[in-house]
Amino acid sequence: MKNIIILIALCLGSHIFAQSDEDILKQIYKSALVEGKSYSWLETLSIDIGGRLSGSLNAERAVEWGKAELDSLGLDKVWLQPVMVPKWVRGAKEFAYIKASSGETTNVNICALGGSVSTNPLGLTAKVIEVKDFEELKRLGEAEVKGKIVFYNRPMQPDLINTFEAYGGCVDQRYMGAVEAAKYGAAGVIVRSMTLSLDDMPHAGSMTYGDLQVSDRIPSAAISTKDANLLSSMLHLDKNLEFYFKQNCKQLKDVKSYNVIGEITGSQFPNDYIIVGGHLDSWDLGDGSHDDGAGIVQSMEVLRLFKTLKIKPKHSIRVVMFMNEENGLRGATEYAKVATTNGENHIMSLESDSGGFTPRGFSFDCSDATFNKVLSWKPLFKPYLIHYFEKGGSGADVGPLKNDTNVTAGLRPDSQRYFDHHHSASDTFDAVNKRELELGAASMASLVYLFDKHGI
Incomplete structure (x- = not known):
């Protein structure tokens, strides 16, 4: 009788922990929409810090803020990666x-x-x-x-x-x-x-x-x-x-800045990396909420969701806040250079740099075999109205990481209003919808979860 009870308990336990992909995605979207931090993070980055032109005081403040917030998530590693950036002043x-x-x-x-x-x-x-x-x-x-x-x-x-x-x-x-x-x-x-x-x-x-x-x-x-x-x-x-x-305006000498990086170390493949990211710098006319504060906080939210939902990834998951995308791409170039020097294998890199509007899906730069695998996940995203899965470009910051075998991808929100705000004084916090921003973060976390679980 005792053995039967133990067997039943084990079966119940396996049922609890062996959740389906559909169940995990439901939890991800629920957490992002009910208790997400992306919108409050964006408010701080946009209102308290503001426009973050490379080499500026606000860019320095954003670096300090980003590192402090990642530290608060209890990640396995958080660090600053030095990079020299141009300093142009208006x-x-x-x-x-x-x-x-x-x-x-x-x-x-x-x-x-x-x-x-x-x-x-x-x-x-x-x-x-x-x-x-x-x-x-x-x-x-x-x-x-x-x-x-x-x-x-x-x-x-x-x-x-x-x-x-x-x-x-x-x-x-x-x-x-x-x-x-x-x-x-x-x-x-x-x-x-x-x-x-x-x-x-x-x-x-x-x-x-x-x-x-x-x-x-x-x-x-x-x-x-x-x-x-x-x-x-x-x-x-x-x-x-x-x-x-x-x-x-005036061009001054290059100054030191940083990429901000946080990591959850993989349980099975710690030397294989999946990254999510956006660019921390912005133009100075607005506060850079859509371009690319939205991508920064959505990427941070991916790791928060993994921690909150106790998802233990097989591969190491990194968030990278790239510096100097707008006028030099120095942060992306330096990150890829260091990754190559360290022999790091980046199997998948996802960027959000198309605004914080309603997510429609993703574009992928990958092999046909991997893309066919991705297409098999479309039914999982259907309840969330994520339907756009196309081969195409990914993002400027993850571009230097692309090779013949890995995947680079980009979040694709609705783009119709993006260039109303892009690089202008109207790129401000009030132009971002909370729910749309959170849906984008949840979609990114879901895609990262599936790549981590099923590979490429």
Whole structure:
């Protein structure tokens, strides 16, 4: 009789502990939605700290905050990984106006692009030449361009459902615009903001001078979409109008910063790693809530969920808060370099850097065999309306970790409103919905759980 009782107890115990994948996902979503910390973390990061441009005081404060919060979760390891990052400062707020031939001026909204040089202390005044792309600029040549401000006015393509595709279709004018215009003797560059919204907010972003000598570099700024339309319409009426802008930005010497890393060590494969992450830095116009505070707190929440639900992973699970994605990708490059030096095997890396909106699914850069395995998990996500499972890009910070055998993935939220806020003053905490943010974190934790349990 005693043996029978023991056998029944063992059977009951095995039933309790051998929970199905469906059961675990239910617990993950419930914990994220009922007792999650991602939203309160984001409030602190956004409101108490604010915009976190690489090399800034706020970036340092964010590093300290991130490490302290990870320490509080009781992870097996938490550490800072040093990395040298660029330090570009905006200086005093930019000022610009359009001056008609009549002498009448109209103020417009601009912001210096990240990495740009300043104008001279009195500002820059010049006639304007409007172009849609580099080919048009080349056709005009030095005869039409020299001494003028090149106005790049190619909007994001509105009929593309994937707004990231629309962004990719026009971001070259922001990043390479100054290099191309300088070839023909341009005095400066004004670029239409990368957004589908029609508003008064200029959107920042990085730009490059390539191999241009310092003496040949020209100031580059973004103009709001409403003011871009105004400038374009005024140019059609008055080819001789002038544009004035003044910006006070400066590139300083590189400074030391850090990636912030926390780890739950794997029980069976401690030297095989699954990572989740986002970038801790942001542009300085808003507080970086969508880009990429959301990805940071969602990634932190993945490890909190594992700890809270007592999920003991087979592989080591890391959260990585990458520094300097916005204007250099130094953090991602350094993390991958150290991982290679240490012989670390990263089997799967998941990034959230597309905003805190409602999650739709994931994109995967992986083999066909692994992708077919992932597709078999779709029914587990169906109750949570997660349906987008596609092969494609992952994220800038996990990109350097990609090899022929592993998986890199990206969380894919609804993208329709993302570029309303991206790199602008409207990227603020109030633009993030608590429930949408928490659903994204739960979806990430669920995917990590399945990769940890079933492998690649």
